[in-house]
Amino acid sequence: MKVRTRFAPSPTGMLHIGGARTALFSWLFARHHGGEFVLRIEDTDRERSTEAATQVILDGLQWLGLDWDEPPVFQRTRQAEHVLAVEQLLEEGHAYRCYCTKDELDAMRAEQRARGEKPKYDGRCRHRSDRPANVPHVVRFRSPDVGQTIVRDMVLGDVVFDNAELDDLILLRSDGTPTYNLAVVADDAAMGITHVIRGADHLNNTPRQIQLYEALGLPVPKFAHIPLIHGPDGAKMSKRHGAVAVTEYREAGYLPDALVNYLARLGWSHGDQEVFSRAQLIELFDLAQVGRTAARFDQQKLDWLNALYLRQADPASLVAEVRRFLSFPTEDGPPLEHVIAALQERSKNLVELAQGARFFYQPPTSYDEKAVKKHLRAQAWPLVAAFIERVEAMGEDFSGALAHQAIKELCAEAGVGMGKLAQPLRILLSGGPVSPPIDITIELLGREEVLRRVRDGMARLRA
């Protein structure tokens, strides 16, 4: 049977980093097996679901390169089927109408809690035979109260639940709308989902869902619950840990391939390998190699991977992405592609890269104070002046290599290291103590701009 997996987010906010990993694992599993990956938007919570959130989630998946094979199913549109399923259950005696009020239930749970029991519906409406008209009611599942339900999980192994622990869950609310557990089962079955891959927070729902599949006479899919992602402090990932939405990573200048690689390695492994191309991920991914322990999100390792992908990227392929982060025009300066080539191995992300690119297009308006104090002392200026003369003399022959040679010679003549001139020049050209190698920086800026900035800086800074 062809593998079909799904990702089923509820559109109530952003695409969470944990959700993104769940989607990734589902996608990888499907692609690995030559199967299909589909989406279901669980928008049955009308209060909280928004169209904008749906779009954000879709955009996020797209950005990560997790493509889906069919138009997304909107759960809200399937309500009629859900009601039909409940009616079937009602007819076959697997469900019953419950007339308990909210207050009644609250009181019952409070008592149970007070007695130290697990709060659960006691089934008091199970045997009601009357059917009062015009009284609001819900429909409950008549769950077996003896025996066990075993979840055969592809990650966790067999997990056994005593049926006595599971109470009669609500299938249909008093307003006639279906609840989550019923909708999931009906939809996964209707969509032909063969493998349900989801977060471990759903494990406790699974035995109930299995019971529903069985009561409805539907084939039970395979389940795989993947461990949750925690924040650096071990608690559930939340806003206070920093970025949790994938859009935030996009805005912070991360590359989708790097994020995918990082997320894949969070919980899954293939021996000692750390870096995987997308094709390798698809080829090697296996649920059996997914661990059972919750993983903490480690920004530093993500940074390392992102920097790795950044410096290995073809500069031309980065141009459009880098432009998103630029706040200045680049027409009058060196080709952006060349600037990227000079910067990519010294940047952790696109934001850093964009910052580093600025001085190539905008002359410094001020100079780093500490750097000036350290490198632009009195003895530096004669060297700088000599450098200007050498560049002036170059005329059309100007190049980074020649400038480099000139610096080397001048320093040798003065009996000092190359840094004695390179650092002053760097500050004059870029405004600070950090830039790509001085010859490359000079070459990119060009003869006129180099002369202008050095002269200008000398005028402003020479005591």
Next chain:
RNA sequence: GCUCCCAUCGUCUAGCGGUCUAGGACGUCGCCCUCUCACGGCGAAAACAGGGGUUCGAGUCCCCUUGGGAGUACCA
């Protein structure tokens, strides 16, 4: 409280009874390279939560304790 899940360096993990004086990666700390920052190279410190079993032999299997986490809704 109750149910369920989990437990190897600070972090992600390899390990699927002997090959473990426990391997890799990020991070950290040294050294080298060097015009700055990076990159790169070399090296170091750093873990099997505790206690019982099973076995000739346990990081690997079982139990308990402890510690994390999830669930416990007319949310999904």
